[in-house]
Amino acid sequence: MFFRAVIFLILIFLLYKVLKSFQENRLVKDKDGKSASPRIAGEDLVEDPVCHRHIPVSQAFKKDIAGKAHYFCGKDCLEKYISANQR
Numbered sequence: 631m632f633f634r635a636v637i638f639l640i641l642i643f644l645l646y647k648v649l650k651s652f653q654e655n656r657l658v659k660d661k662d663g664k665s666a667s668p669r670i671a672g673e674d675l676v677e678d679p680v681c682h683r684h685i686p687v688s689q690a691f692k693k694d695i696a697g698k699a700h701y702f703c704g705k706d707c708l709e710k711y712i713s714a715n716q717r
């Protein structure tokens with residue numbers, strides 16, 4: 631009877647260890663998942679060449695200048711950029 635109790639305790643201990651390692655693995659995965667997606671809903675950020683702010687593409691002012699797409703945080707920066715390039 632004593633022998634069976636010892637085996638039972640060892641099995642419980644092993645089960646506990648396995649469950650604990652599963653939990654730890656899951657915590658690590660959760661942390662990785664969060665750090666891998668710091669962006670807002672997977673959206674790309676673009677840099678404003680005038681004020682150097684980073685804006686999500688959907689909120690940025692897009693303007694093609696000399697065949698290249700430029701993104702601005704607002705009309706003010708767009709106008710500043712155009713007048714600066716004209717000089």
Ligand SMILES: [Zn+2]
Pocket residue numbers: 678680681682683702703704707
């Ligand atoms: Zn700007």
